[in-house]
Amino acid sequence: EGGVKLIKSGALVTCTHLPYAPFQSKDAAGKVVGFDVALIDLVAKKLSVTQEIVDTPFEGIKSGADLNSGKCDVAAAGMTITDERKQVLDFSDPYFDATQALNTLPGKEVKTLEELKGKRIGVQGGTTGDDYIKAQVKEKSLDLEVVAYKDLAALQQALATNQVAAAVGDLPVWNDYIKANPGKAVVTAGFDTGEQYGFAVKKGNAELLKAVNDAISASRTDGTYDKIYAEWIGE
Ligand code: GLN
Numbered sequence: 001e002g003g004v005k006l007i008k009s010g011a012l013v014t015c016t017h018l019p020y021a022p023f024q025s026k027d028a029a030g031k032v033v034g035f036d037v038a039l040i041d042l043v044a045k046k047l048s049v050t051q052e053i054v055d056t057p058f059e060g061i062k063s064g065a066d067l068n069s070g071k072c073d074v075a076a077a078g079m080t081i082t083d084e085r086k087q088v089l090d091f092s093d094p095y096f097d098a099t100q101a102l103n104t105l106p107g108k109e110v111k112t113l114e115e116l117k118g119k120r121i122g123v124q125g126g127t128t129g130d131d132y133i134k135a136q137v138k139e140k141s142l143d144l145e146v147v148a149y150k151d152l153a154a155l156q157q158a159l160a161t162n163q164v165a166a167a168v169g170d171l172p173v174w175n176d177y178i179k180a181n182p183g184k185a186v187v188t189a190g191f192d193t194g195e196q197y198g199f200a201v202k203k204g205n206a207e208l209l210k211a212v213n214d215a216i217s218a219s220r221t222d223g224t225y226d227k228i229y230a231e232w233i234g235e
Pocket residue numbers: 017020058077078079080081124126127128129170
């Protein structure tokens with residue numbers, strides 16, 4: 001692929017933040033798999049290299065620090081394209097649409113933030129769900145304690161063990177959790193934040209960005225995107 005420079009020879013190094021099924025998580029054998037992994041594999045294939053995945057906190061991914069320091073070539077982390085992040089990262093074309101979901105334990109359904117008055121609500125720290133809830137609390141002067149967890153697993157555990165009355169996060173991820181763990185949670189409401197996920201490269205890495213966009217667009221044309229969607233997201 002003309003002009004694409006990679007930090008390591010023979011590899012396309014991807015930064016992600018585990019677990020984030022169905023976009024990236026470890027399978028029974030400990031291999032990182034998922035929707036994002038499958039799409040970035042197409043980019044690696046196009047570049048005739050192998051994808052290598054680095055698990056690292058989301059903060060370093062979204063701030064551009066990991067791409068800037070050469071920890072990885074590309075970021076693939078179910079990451080929403082935002083204006084703030086666009087200042088420090090170059091995003092690919094959008095590859096997935098998402099909204100925010102409000103989740104509770106079955107039998108403890110609440111459908112609005114107002115109903116959670118005086119209670120604790122969990123979010124994943126540094127994510128768009130975290131930003132959304134904090135903005136709502138401020139805007140509507142809600143009496144709500146927002147508790148931020150370091151990753152999705154910690155947030156889901158907090159909900160399962162009643163440390164929070166509700167949890168907010170990306171809908172596709174909570175749908176996947178509920179599919180895999182029936183009865184552990186229910187989606188009670190959606191907040192239509194109109195989010196779109198993008199892969200990211202270091203600012204100015206136009207050659208790699210083009211390879212990523214070309215791979216996404218080719219996959220949409222030749223049916224590979226739909227196959228990957230059916231495998232990881234379902235109906
Ligand atoms: N889509 C959310 C965001 O970009 C969550 C991403 C994640 O936790 N991996 O903030």
